[in-house]
Amino acid sequence: MDINDNIESPFVLKVSFNKLLNQYEELIKTDNDFIASNARRVLKIAEENPILREGFSDFSVFVDLEKEIEGILQDTFSPILTKNEIKTASVPFHNFTFNASERFKSILKTAGEDFELEMKNMPEDQTYIIACTIILNFCYGYNLNFKRPFFYEIPDAHGIKRYYKILYNADFTEIVPNEDAPNITDKDYEELLDNFENIELWKEKFPPNSYTFKGFVISNIFDVTDDQSISNIKSSLIGEDKRKDESFMKGFYEIFRSLFGLKNLEVGFSIYNEVENTFERVYGVGMNSFLLNESESKPCSDALCYWSYNRLMKENAFFSVSDVDRIFKQSKGKAPHVKELYNQGFKSAIFAPIANDDGLMGILEIVSKTPKTLNSINANKLVDVMPFIVSAVERSKNAEANLIEAIIQKECTSIHSSVHWKFVQEARHYIKTEFNTGESPTFRKIAFENVYPLFGQIDVKGSSNARNEATQKDLSLQLNLADKILEKSLEEQSLPIYEQIKFQITEFLSQLKENFKVDSEHAISVFLTTEVKPIFKLIAQTQKALRPDIEDYFSKIDEDLGVIYFYRKHYDDTVKLINTNMSSLIDEKQIEAQKMYPHFFERFKTDGVEHNMYIGESITKQDSFNMIYLYNLRLWQLQVMCEMENEYYQNQHEYPIGLDVASMILVFNQPLSIRFRMDEKRFDVDGTYNARYEVVKKRVDKAFIKGTEERITKKGKLTIVYSQKEDEEEYVRYIRFLQSKNVLDKDLEILELEDLQGVTGLKALRTSILYHNENDKNFYTYDDLMETIKS
Incomplete structure (x- = not known):
């Protein structure tokens, strides 16, 4: 097998140690006998194996000359630092490495046999073009700065993603044009500058296999998990409409797990409503609040104990509960936030205030089902993260405020899209006048002349009669129910006041049938509420046999209106x-x-x-x-x-x-x-x-x-x-x-x-x-x- 198999590139790749060996030739001349002796050792390996200087691309050479390659690279890969440094020797645009420090080998071994090493932010379709830009720099002296960080994502023993930044040392590389390589002119260069994504143009100027890459690169690799996690959190929070994305919270969990180095970790949020002094759930796919659990909202004093309330609300400082079970027992279950964590099976947690200069906006909740893994020490990791979360919540609150205003405008004071331009025009004039004069101007008249009107309606026919009929049915039903109860009551206990009320009911029933007026509804409703209702409550206390009838009567009455609202409804x-x-x-x-x-x-x-x-x-x-x-x-x-x-x-x-x-x-x-x-x-x-x-x-x-x-x-x-x-x-x-x-x-x-x-x-x-x-x-x-x- 050959390194160049299955790769389309302007390069013919050859691994060669020629430039490295040239440096050893200079070291022979040094006054330091030890350095000179070591240089002769390395050069002897090269003399006995000329292919190492000439260059090769067959994978079998790496196997056959493994010890020799290791010997040449011994100074570059110090045995003393091999368990500490993360370092590899490789060829560009290949995930294949032929020499690596023990630390790097250990990281790959921990990742598992199924793990395939791959640069995550190297777009495949740009690899060819990036190779061409390197040729422009090496062979033609153009100063094209295309440096950007490249990363590996490698899981650790717990399955947590860790991020490794790759820094290349290309001191030991040579790039030589082949005979068929077209010469690049200034005109070609200027054309390429404005056509980075035009792959066909780049292939025309740099045909496949038209240059020979001879040498190798050293990759110095650094664990930047914390920095990258913070960057990922920032990137996640910048995007719009993230809460609608089902994978957003899942990805957010993964980022925090990487930041804390903990697999068993979940993230939640609750929003602070200053007007009502409550915590409220954030709406979005996968959004949770472990402080609220299943509640939609809670008064702050019911969600936190006195100390935690002051810590979050007054001091705007985070705190941790490292051992939920222990604190739950100590507080005898009276600390509301600890009780909620305990009921949900969480064993440790961090609560952090999301606050700006205007005060608290919400709470960030990080929880784990493992005790002591979240604590006041690793809570400090949030210091670098919180500014981005605060910024995102500020944007979210502003967007929500704008949305609320938009809904109010749509539902209450709608400005149709066809005339919106006129309002925008006048609003701009208003702002300009205010800025120029410093005074509050008057919003100018908005009018449209010479427009043709069209009007139409689809109307309920006989709506007044239909509603009157429904009202009569409701009032008649209630009056008849009341009449029957009073009749039964009078059989047991004959009181003149009951007879008078019964007489009044008969009068109203007659009025409904024969002479229903606009004010009849109000008069009867007031009568039923102020006179019948108190008497029925008295009958329920004094005549137990009628209690079921009265309970049935009140069950039919609408709580808000105080009357039967069936046919009208x-x-x-x-x-x-x-x-x-x-x-x-x-x-x-x-x-x-x-x-x-x-x-x-x-x-x-x-x-x-x-x-x-x-x-x-x-x-x-x-x-x-x-x-x-x-x-x-x-x-x-x-x-x-x-x-x-x-x-x-x-x-x-x-x-x-x-x-x-x-x-x-x-x-x-x-x-x-x-x-x-x-x-x-x-x-x-x-x-x-x-x-x-x-x-x-x-x-x-x-x-x-x-x-x-x-x-x-x-x-x-x-x-x-x-x-x-x-x-x-x-x-x-x-x-x-x-x-x-x-x-x-x-x-x-x-x-x-x-x-x-x-x-x-x-x-x-x-x-x-x-x-x-x-x-x-x-x-x-x-x-x-x-x-x-x-x-």
Whole structure:
């Protein structure tokens, strides 16, 4: 076998001791007889074995001349230091070593027979290029500094990774161009400088086997486990989104095990919540807190004893528990942190505060199931590590604060992405003005002119009646239960006050059936809470036979509201689900719509879902708006409204109660201006003329068809409200298109609306929506669908 087998390299490798032997030739001339005599010894070995000077690449020579090679290298590998120094002789870019100190041999033996020596941070695809850079330095005199540390990772007897840094001595090497080696010019060199990763270019300039490497390198190796562990901790903590990586904590354990030299070691964290003075769990894959154990959070005083509380919280200093069992017995299990360690089977631990100038941010917890392995002495290893952990936690807290603000903005004061640029622009102007003047400026008005509005809603039909009905059922149920208990109580003990309360219940029941008003709910709720509840507690004490009935009564009452909340809960849950599902659907569809052309979008949850859209040049900030994008968005809106209706009715059986919905679109054909209202944190129309649009939006869904008592919105139908003839013509075209796609039915109505306050001349197109699902090729009207559901 040959050293050059299975290696693609610009080098033909030959092991030679020529340059080393040349130095011995100089030593013969020295005045020191001992040195001269030793030099003659080495040179005699070379004379008897010329191949050692000429060079060889066959592995068999290493075996045949093992003693001779050892003799030549005797001074380089001192027998006195061989058990202390970690040293090897080898060829570059090879994990093969042909001479090694006893210390290095012992390290490899401990690693096990299956261990293969390999440089961990030498990229295979860069080996060729690195060899070429060495040629540029050796043969052409260019000063390319490519020095970087290389490492071995070798496990010790306990399986702990130890890191060894390799420093090369290349004094005994020669590099000679072969006959076929292309000459490298300055132009070639300049081209190579900007193309480090272009392997084909390097191979063109330095073809495989075009240079001969003659000699050997000495590797001086140092155990840098502590330094490398600290570096690895730093690297681990720098990356973003590490907590989402399943292997992060596993790797983190390994790094700490290397730092402490302990196999049986685990790492945990708990975060300090200053506002509530609690320790809280860190959320992330594989994240643990041994201080909290299974708890999500704990008051600090419940998690630590008085001494440990002061040590971590006041002094910001770490401490150890070297023998958990012993301390547990001494404290009689009253030290909370020791008790938690004891219950989890840990035998020793270190707790270190993660603190900055502002105070405590969290606790680093290092635990082991072996007693005395973690103690106050090796706890000092954390001194070099903690600054990186503190920095990472600071970044994490800042990121969390930013995320919280982002969620608040998203859920409470959302600024849509289409107009975000304008807010950024004004914020920059604000910062610039403040910097230049030193005064606190006013945030300038944010407005967009000449934008076209689109409005739509899918609303629960008859929501007030549905909720009133649910309220009546809940109150009737509770009043009837109370009436039965009082009737039984009066049979045993006739008290006038009980009779009066029973009479009041009868009055309220009658009122619910015949004349339910808006204020009835409040009056009855107050009566049940302030008058019935105290009497029932008295009856439970004085009439034991009625105690089960009263317990049953109170078990049906909602703890927060103090009344039965059964039918109303079904109603509220249904409306909430409708809002959530419809909002999710239109939000999802909006992603597609934004790709067609950017526009402003917002939606609101009421008894249903409303949405506003504005499209125009001023929003996009680009000279690209065309009316075709408005028409496209209007058609998109129609389709999505129909999809939302389909989504609701096809899944209506999954809702707690069956409610009907009705959809409406408002068409406004004139562009208007909108501005951001700082006080309300939302966009609104700007100017008196444009306010007409807002008036119509708020009132139109309750409007009647002219000359009738019929509302313009109707279940199973899509209503499109407009005022101009051209709007009617445009939307009729859209409706015809959707009819051809079996999205809308062919029963198109053109209706006039009653006059609204300050607004006249409104009309509406109304047509039935066809309902279907993905697995069903048939299409249904609303009435057909209801019949299908009932059957």
